[in-house]
Amino acid sequence: MVVAIDNLESALQKYDDPNFVYTPEEEKAVKELLELIDGDEELKIWKKYAVKSAAAVGLRFCDGSPTTAFKAYSSLLGSIDPANFKALIERKTFQIVKQKPGAPAILICRVGNWHISDGSIEEIVLAGVVYVWWVLRTNPNLLANGLLEIQDMAGFKLKHARQVTVDLVKMGLKFHACVPPSATALAKGIVAFNSFALVEETYNLFKGILPKDIKSLVHITKNETSVITKLVDPAFLPVEFGGTIPDVEAYMEGLEEAIVKDEELFQIMRQLQDEVLKTYGIKRIEKKKKEKKDKKDKTKVDGEKAMA
Known part of the structure; x- marks a missing residue:
């Protein structure tokens, strides 16, 4: 059974590495990133979940737009x-x-x-x-x-x-x-x-x-x-x-x-996913419903083939 995490914000801070070594440029970049989030109506609601070391890793990885990615990949999400x-x-x-x-x-x-x-x-x-x-x-x-x-x-x-x-x-x-x-x-x-x-x-x-x-x-x-x-x-x-x-x-x-042993990690991912879905008006597609739809579509195709 999945146990809900009451304070998602505090739970996420567990994944902030206190030993993470930042370059002066990264310190400045993370500070500027958080300031930019403050000035963005769509992103500032997520600031409370910002994990500093994760932000630095993200900056090292790329400078993409999470908002654009969420919307582009909504059905996957x-x-x-x-x-x-x-x-x-x-x-x-x-x-x-x-x-x-x-x-x-x-x-x-x-x-x-x-x-x-x-x-x-x-x-x-x-x-x-x-x-x-x-x-x-x-x-x-x-x-x-x-x-x-x-x-x-x-x-x-x-x-x-x-x-x-x-x-x-x-x-x-x-x-x-x-x-x-x-x-x-x-x-x-x-x-x-x-x-x-x-x-x-x-x-x-x-x-x-x-x-x-x-x-x-x-x-x-x-x-x-x-x-x-x-x-x-x-x-x-x-x-x-x-x-x-x-x-x-x-x-x-x-x-x-x-x-695999970090149960809290998977609960955090699920709850963050729920918040993103709610924020962007995306409906969760439950597996059973998806399988039922796939089966219905296949039956329809098979019927059309039989009539052809």
Whole structure:
């Protein structure tokens, strides 16, 4: 049973890192950010939830507009359920390579660990965001040298491909339009490794409508590790992806357990989501209702086919 957090503001302050080291520029930037929020009618209602260290990390990551992103991605925001993130994280769907000096952040997404019953493709993406955010709390310089995402496609099946819909891609493009070039510039590449024909065919369906900056980042390969080592020094990579670090020693440990055990974190996400939905007039889409609608739509399509 989910226990409501009476004082969401106080609960959020738990996630403010007292040991966070700010540069003079960041101190000034955070101060200016809070002043800007005070002067913005749409944003100032969220100031009470501002966590200083999280704001600094956000400034390091990008200078995008949360208001624009919320509105552009409203249907996603209404359908996600933070509770679904737990299974995705616990199953090590995501892993981050231990970072050496000079190395970019290297995020591994193991698609085969995603069970469709765990949640939608939107939720797997946001679970990854939560995972990276958790690491950023204690490793604020994680993204200083950029980010390489390796999607291990082993186990990718038709049921996964079906989750990639035209509507989803359109939502992604709308969201991409809200992301400034400074954030995109962090990306070293997105490599789909252990790929096969189904992966490439799924990507090719939507490749034509993707922005050039996204297409230039995407690399699809069956098992050619040279695709990855051209982007990142092998000394920074696990052996399984063409590197020199033994796989058993390569990944940060204990993250999954720590995240999943933090019940308050998931309650906070749910309550913040509720406040955003209420503020922007977005209706929550409960899973059962969504499944019923999908079934109704499928029945309608099947009936039309039978009559044709």
